[in-house]
Amino acid sequence: MALKKHIVDLQVVSREELxxxxxLLKCTDANAPLPPMMPGQFAQLRVDGSKETFLRRPISINFVDLKSNQVWFLIQLVGAGSRALGRLQAGDLLNALLPLGNGFSMPVSADTKVLLVGGGVGTAPLLYMGAQMKLMGMKPTFLLGARTxxxxxxxxxxxxxxxxxxxxEDGSAGEKGFVTQHSILFKEHFDRISVCGPSPMMKAVAKYARANSIPCEVSLENMMACGLGACLCCVEKTTKGNVCVCTEGPVFDINELTWE
Amino acid sequence: MANLSTNIGALQLKNPVMTASGTFGYGLEFEDVVDLTAIGGIIVKGTTFQPRQGNDYPRMAETPSGMLNCVGLQNKGVQYFCEEIYPKIRNIDTEMIVNVSGSSPEDYARCAACINELEDIHAIELNISCPNVHDGGMAFGVTVEGASSVVRAVRQAYDKTLIVKLSPNVTDIVSIAKAVEAEGADSVSLINTLMGTSIDIEKRKRMLSIGTGGLSGPCVKPVALRMVYQVSRAVNIPVIGLGGISSATDAIEFIMAGASAIEIGTANFLDPAISVKVAQGINEWLDAHNVASVKDIIGVAE
Structure with missing residues (x-):
């Protein structure tokens, strides 16, 4: 069931500052069709020309468009590595190891009401998941949170x-507050929730899901080196002991985690 | 095509490039992106007699030209290895070598004895140099007495090729190498990681969960190369060189310093296919310089 991993030299098609x-880097493989990728999976992007950094950067797959043979990566400029990636320009090459990790569970029935909750740059993988659901004839509901x-x-x-x-958080768009306070949660019932965002947000949504007996998956972003399950650096404590987020995750059912 | 084969005691490798323990899983994790049979040997992750959970997260910190880790020997134990992993890797056409660790000489020996029963595993690498565990590991590798005691116990339990991985966190690595040679080791591999630390200045806190970790990557290469040079001239058993090797040039430097084979570690994280590229690069260099066999350049550096 695991998708075959590839090392590809992608070419940046466009760079957009958000x-x-x-x-937002939209990339293509100029020589071959992109390999199949699932929502919630990620790529290890090589950072060239950065003296301060050494390792690849795990970046989630934001969107895949088969027609234009594009894969999108949404990069938050945090440290030297992400800033170097963010400086790439159209035409530049980007070496990627992909697709990695397990991905979100996709709903099997069109009747399943799925809520996709994202916070900050954590919204990135939810776009691809929603798009895949739409292709399957479903209508996803997104609940997106940001500071401003x-x-x-x-x-x-x-x-x-x-x-x-x-x-x-400041009320400058949508409802003021956190995603867990949004009125939609009190008006509608959802059959499952998929979450990606900052850890406190995911923990709050997990708590809500547990309290309402809704199956819930979260996507973790522990620091990692290899992305292939070899270095054992990105481990998360689970009911099965320490497991690699890069291979057993990044998506976990909240019941597998040892979150309070 | 030059002759790339090399020997570590009774063990014959098809080429001198191996992958270092803890950086290449059991090989299977990499098979989508690299031809495992083109690698000289695969040293699988550190295995202990009892299962270990390892240290808490965070276990890594990036450094310029390298990284620190404090994984702490997380593994499911030797029984799991023998029953679940060995059947999946025994037929891979390369030398699969098991890295063995423990908390006492007896503990190492018990683990080694289990591996001794596995027909298709022809060598173990004894880790007496893990800087990230309190009980055992590097504690044995930093004294002549400690290193000798582990090798003595394991030698009685293990009759195939025994490689001992040395710690660089010592005053005199040559004395440790000579001691393990005297106890019957067939080879020494060096270096394991250098102990270091890293501080998050905003949190005013060390980054790794246990405070310190092992430094690896290109930044350690000159230290490793110097130690390989020194040790290979002081012992009569083959030396395996590792520490920051990321290219064929790096590998040839280690071979010329005196290594009969080399291991690639952290570089696997940047390019999972690097080991095969390094083996090809060694071949190209030998051909370009009309050298018939890689053995002809072992230890030639003045």
Missing amino acids: GDRFV ADMLLQLEEFQKVGDVYVTT
Whole structure:
């Protein structure tokens, strides 16, 4: 069931700045069709020309478009590595190891109401998941949170795919507060929840899901070196002991985790 | 095509490039992106008699030209290895070598005795140099007495090729190498990681869960190369060189320093296919310089 991994030299097709802290890289393989990738999987991107960094950077797969043979990566400019990736320009090559990790469980029935909850740059993999659900004839509901309106990413892309609800901490867009306070959670029932975002947000959503007996998956982003399950650096404590987030995850059912 | 085969005691490798323990899993994790049979040997992750959970997260910190890790020998134990992993890797057409660790000489010997029963495993690498565990590991590798006691116990339990992996965190690595040779080791591999640390200045806290970790990557290469040079001139058993090797040039430096074979570690994280590229690069260099066999350049550096 695991998809075959590849090392590919991608070519950057376009670079788009989303505010001053995020860069969207749309990439293609100029020589071959991109390999199959699942929502929630990630790539290990090699960072060239950065003296301060050494390792690849794990970046989630934001979107895959088979027609244009494109894969998108949404990069938050945090440290030297992500900043170096964010400086790539159209035409530059980007060496990627992909696809890695398990990915989100996809709903099997069109009747399943799925809520996709994202916070900050954690919204990235949810776009691809929502798009895949749409292709399967489902309509996903997105609940996206950010600190401020200008940190809400790719809203128009999400709106093409499903229903979008928004919270911001300062109330500059959507409802004011955290995702777990949004009124949609009190108005509608969801059969399952998939979450990706900052750890406190995921823990809050996990708590909500548990309290309401809703199956819930979260995507973790522990620091990792290899991305292949060899270095054992990215481990998370689970009910099965320490496991690699890069291979057993990054997506975990909340019942597998030892979160309080 | 030059002759790339090399020998570590009774063990014959098809080429001198192996992958280092803890950086290449059981090989299987990499098979999508690299031809495992083109690698000279695969040293699988550290195995102990009892299962170990390893240290808490965070276990790594990036450094310029390298990284620190404090994984702490997480593994499912030798019984799991023998029953679940060995059947999947025994027929891979390369030398599969098991890295063995423990908390006492008896513990090492018990683990080695289990591996001794596995027909298709022809060598073990004894890890007396892990800097990330409290009980055992490097504690044995930093004294002549400690290193000797482990090798003595394991030698009685293990009758195939015994490689001993040495710690660089010592005053005189040559004395340790000579001691393990005297106890019957067939080869020494060096270096394991150099102990270091890293601090998050915003949190005013060391980054790794146990405070310290082992440094690896290109930044350690000159230290490793110097030690390989020194040790290979002081012992009569073959030396395996490792520490920051990321290219064929690096590998040839180690071979010229005196290594009969080399291991690639951290570089596997940057390019999972690097080991095969290094083996090809060694071949190209030998051909370009009209050298018939890799054995002809072992230890030639003045």
